[in-house]
Amino acid sequence: GVPMVAVIKPYNIRDAITKAKEAINFRGVSVIIARGLCTLYAKSLKKLKGRPFYISERCKNHRHCVNEIACPAFYIDDDRVRINQELCTGCSLCAQVCPEKAIVVAR
Structure with a gap:
């Protein structure tokens, strides 16, 4: 073994x-x-219970989240990182890697 x-x-x-x-x-x-499960696959099966996240005003725009995680929910708008709420699976990976703790659960 x-x-x-x-x-x-x-x-x-x-x-x-x-x-x-x-x-x-x-x-x-x-x-x-x-x-x-892969979060995208789990979302398609409706097995996810996590709520989507958003980027708060604490964000310093260093883009650590974008550079460390290949998440399809991230996009750049007006030179700022944003999270598409429809694509976010609520897996929390982005929140775990953000040094400013700027990524939080949406209400």
């Missing part, structure tokens, strides 16, 4: 990064199992 197996929820970024580093540093064979 494989001596190092880690099971992660792929949308918990901190845990996923920690487990990936552990697997890389492990001396031997290691496996990471990601459990979770």
Whole structure:
């Protein structure tokens, strides 16, 4: 068997990064199992419960969210990053990577 197996929820970024580093540093064979539907697929099945996010006034427009995550809900309008509410799946990846905590749940 494989001596190092880690099971992660792929949308918990901190845990996923920690487990990936552990697997890389492990001396031997290691496996990471990601459990979770692709958010776009889950949205098409109507299985998502998350509410969409939006970018608040705290945004410094550094575009870390756009550069780190290939999310189809992001778009640029008037030189500012925006989130298309119809395309946002509520997965929270963007909110997890934003250093200003400027991406928040829509009301």
